[in-house]
Amino acid sequence: MDAELFPRSRAQVAPGAVHVPDWLDGDRQQRLLDACREWARPPAGLRTVRTPGGGTMTSRQVCLGWHWYPYGYARTVVDGDGAPVKPFPDWLAALGREAVEAALGPRAVPWEPYDIALINFYEADARMGMHRDSDETSDAPVVSLSLGDTCVFRFGNTETRTRPYTDVELRSGDLFVFGGPARLAHHGVPKVRPGTAPPALGLTGRLNITLRVSGFGRDPQRIMGDSPS
Numbered sequence: 001m002d003a004e005l006f007p008r009s010r011a012q013v014a015p016g017a018v019h020v021p022d023w024l025d026g027d028r029q030q031r032l033l034d035a036c037r038e039w040a041r042p043p044a045g046l047r048t049v050r051t052p053g054g055g056t057m058t059s060r061q062v063c064l065g066w067h068w069y070p071y072g073y074a075r076t077v078v079d080g081d082g083a084p085v086k087p088f089p090d091w092l093a094a095l096g097r098e099a100v101e102a103a104l105g106p107r108a109v110p111w112e113p114y115d116i117a118l119i120n121f122y123e124a125d126a127r128m129g130m131h132r133d134s135d136e137t138s139d140a141p142v143v144s145l146s147l148g149d150t151c152v153f154r155f156g157n158t159e160t161r162t163r164p165y166t167d168v169e170l171r172s173g174d175l176f177v178f179g180g181p182a183r184l185a186h187h188g189v190p191k192v193r194p195g196t197a198p199p200a201l202g203l204t205g206r207l208n209i210t211l212r213v214s215g216f217g218r219d220p221q222r223i224m225g226d227s228p229s
Helices: 026-039 090-104
Strands: 011-014 017-020 047-050 056-064 067-069 072-074 116-122 128-131 142-148 150-155 166-170 175-178 187-193 206-212
Touching: 011 166, 017 090, 026 056, 026 142, 026 206, 056 067, 056 128, 090 142, 090 175, 090 206, 150 175, 150 206
Parallel strands: none
Antiparallel strands: 011 017, 017 175, 047 056, 056 116, 067 072, 116 206, 128 187, 142 175, 142 206, 150 166, 150 187
16 A cells, blocks of 8 residues: 555564565566566466366466475476476575565574475465475475465464464565474465555566475475475
């Protein structure tokens, strides 16, 4: 919103989980959106993710660095066109480190570089069920950046997909980082609010860019786990 009675401020949602509103200014949002549009092009572009039970995720996804599929990682789009996964750029790794320092402080910045991006595109009716990001061997903080439409982001606990949880409104440009005791907390997106994206951005829908440290090193073997976003 252009003007608010009470400006939003950063908040610790849980120990190790911090919401930083308006972290990306308009220019940085636009540059990141332009990059996402290029990454979404085939080969290894935006795809519909199919679950082992035969269903499909309502958001669509493209990956960088390592390709995520239910429930593991590979170097090629094993559940799509089979193309090599797109590379993870150095500037995005630097953005991940900057985000962690801004949210959790310099001591929380991982020594390993960020090397995975999961980019999810949400149309008006898309949702994401409660899940944990547990497919990586690193416990480095997860970085989440939002572009476009506002969403309700549900951040829960490490033990169950149900309560207790906290609903957080994530708007375009917002940063959410979770690590430490919150690294394996369940989280999801129960609602997207269509038509709430900044008009100047030129995006219909919501993009979520999630950055992670794999911990895989040079091992080409895919790693199995259980997380979609």
